[in-house]
Amino acid sequence: GAKVQGAGSPTIEVEGVARLNGAKHRVLPDRIEAGTYAMAAAMTGGDVLLQGAQAEHLQAALDVLAEAGATVESTPEGLRISRNGNGIKPVDVATAPFPGFPTDLQAQFMALMTRAEGVSRITETIFENRFMHVQELARFGAHIRLEGDSAVVEGVPTLKGAPVMATDLRASVSLVIAALAAEGESMIQRVYHLDRGFEALERKLSRCGADVTRISSGD
Template structure:
């Protein structure tokens, strides 16, 4: 099993190109099931989750091809993938595939909308809370599907087609909004989604669906209207930049006291996180090129944050911000409101000497002037990168185990950090 060795103490200085967003790429890929024409996605990140989803979609009959690198193309440039689902050959998504990645459960929507039926295993993925699929299934039922649970599988049927309806989510759900958008695009009549997720990744999916011929109004707002169409066409779409990757490197730059340009990052996707960074003492400059993050000599100030759906502070940046606060000059409170089990990184950060105590859904972080390198173990995707951030600022050597979590969501992590002066080395299981 691969490990990452980090010798801390070097500030990050340089340019980091931001990859395409994993949380946008996955639903965009799944949307290829909605049409028998070719969907081309540019700037698709090279990630383990993307590769796994290609396997899952292939199981349903999606043919795909990947463009090779072009002359003069940057090494970190995203890949271009062409996906064509001329015929759905299997409406079953088996446990051995879906259990490895929660987002793959969303295939239930296009399979149901296009074929009138789907049998999809209940999902797996990171162990950061129950994250039930009840809201996703509620949306499909409102659109006229019959839903049964049979031996760990969701059996969804709508042999007469889905019908437009009013769908009100009792709480904001990104997955539920993705599923409802895809299902409603091919439903008969008009669907109105109330309390819909407003995340940029939801808007990116809606943009692709509109290019495919869907009729969608209000994406990016809390009320979305969809007029169903009989069929969708192919389209070409560029995956938006990954705001979570950008926020992660921004916090790494702030923690190490560096100066980094996050090439391609969008300030409007990260306002709450950037506000918190500025309160902590970092300087943030937005331009057409991206985001420049600096902290040259000023102390890290404590900042209280609470996670919330977009445009609030992202839960996917909570662990990274906690790592930053372990070096703050004072006490900060970090409250997690989205997932009930997302503090598993606390005990690993403590190995660096961090002082953190838990009070219900909050973590109280007492900043320390120095962290010490240590062996640590990743527990989930976002927690794993918080350990990398801490190790970059710690004195001495750290070894991060179970880095397959990192490979699920961060493209070329070691290369991007090394080019900015970090002492980071991957040690493969064979070494």
């Protein structure tokens, strides 16, 4: 019963009403969560169906994944992401407001590019100082250098498990993605950041075959 105009334009106009009516609404799937699992599948060479995910919500990210060598298929059930056998290709990206490449997938994509067969450039145009994950990814053996608002990533054949420290929500999940593909065991500390954006991350990854365990400080 609300009076709202301007969807899709720079200005939204809301006219107040005396009362609102009850209604049914289906909550949209989280496009950043879907994009994160898509990056993880591409990183590890898996084959994952993201039930309920909708391509139109993250098409820019899906286009970049396809360019990197992943297979992206939209199905009635959701999005299927796979990368079976082929290598990861380097791709240059710049973050942008919707419908561009999301800044909230920048760290996850950087983790993917650490294994690319070549050099990629990731430019952050939305937030300043959003490269805190770079030094932590380097602990896995990643080769990344910063040039102003860009990170230049030189892909390496393998990553090595390492103890790392989460600095924020998106940075922390990028470390999980790197750890999934790294040789050996990794320990990611301060994972309370993850819980602000991902529900039961370790359980969902475990269902896909990952060896992931959440431990308390006393374990």
